[in-house]
Amino acid sequence: MAFVNSNREHIVDQKIDTDLSSIDYENKLFLRLVAKGKRFEKVNFRFTIFDTAYLRNCVFDSCDFTGCRFVGVNFYGAKFTGCKFDYATFERTIIDSDILNNCCPGWDNLKLKFARTLRVNFQQLGDSKSANKAIKVELDATEIHLKKSWRSNESYYRKKYNGWKRVGKFLEWLNFKVLDFVWGNGENTYKLTRSVILLLIAMAFFDVLNFQDVTKVASYRDAILKMPEVLLGVVSPAYYSSRYLAIIYFTRLVAMGFFMSIIIKRFNRR
Structure with a gap:
């Protein structure tokens, strides 16, 4: 037989009117459960x-x-202290973000999944x-997990990511770090602004070293002042090659795309 009964007990339209401690409620279905201001200590909810439950102002201490x-x-x-949320998922659930401060899973791969479902x-x-x-x-959890995937000597990582998988995780971590530096993986306007400033400085030095007098301070000053106009396409110096101008044009499109992506993400969350 392909299927067997999971023996999941359905508890429908019930109200908890007392505090609970060291009770086993594993593999249940609570539908429209109600509890207000109750304390749950060391309760097993695995x-x-x-x-559609209503558990307002309840306290959960060391629950699983x-x-x-x-x-x-x-x-x-509701308050959560020392609770275990490995592999838990949340949908349209009203819960305080403080749960991210004291109830994250210990393993980094589970921690990032926990944060993702809450996000x-x-x-x-x-x-x-x-x-x-x-x-x-x-x-933060993703960065630590990717780093451990190729660098850690922990048995879990070395068994799961060996050989070419380890190389692949190194490349994945390297890509994560590069994108984090450039634009905070799509979440940090400051890092993207910093990257654009560094790009303008690099373009200014390229301009001075190839087309200006490197011995004059004014050459560096003028180049730095001119680079924003060059990057935005307002000015296209005649002595720049078409290939270099194409690179600048492509870079401008990428930078604008990054900025628009961050802005759209921020508005989509509201």
Whole structure:
């Protein structure tokens, strides 16, 4: 037989009217569960589904939410301390972003997945501030995970990423670091502005070394002042080759694309 009963108990339209401690609610389906101001301590919720639940101002201490799915849950005012959320997912769930401060999984690959599902959840609710916080945690965890994938001597990484897979992870980490430096992987306007400034300085030095008098300070000053106009296409010096102008044009398109991408992302979260 291809299928067997998962023995998931359905608990529908119930209300919790007392504090709970050391109770096993593994593999349940809570539909329209209600609890307000209750305390849950060391409760096992592994692989349980919370659907359209209302758990306002509740306190969860050292609870296990491994593999849980939260859909349309209201955790307004709820506090989580020392809880485990490995492989948990969130959809349209009202929950405080403080959960990212004290309940992230220990493994970096699980941590980035945890932050990612919360980021998508916050975006669904239009909570841009919490979404930005989740993105930062996700990017930090991604960087650490990619670095460990090719560099760490931990048995997990060396067993999963060996041979050419290790090389591939190194290239993936290198690409992540380059994009992080250029524009913060699409999340940092400051880094993109810094990259454009460095590009203008490099263009100015190229101009002076190839077309101006390198012994004169005025050559560097004039070149730096002129480069923004060159990059934006307002000025196209006649002594520049068509190939170099094409490179500048392509660079301008990429930079504008990066700026527009960041702006669009910010507006989409609102």
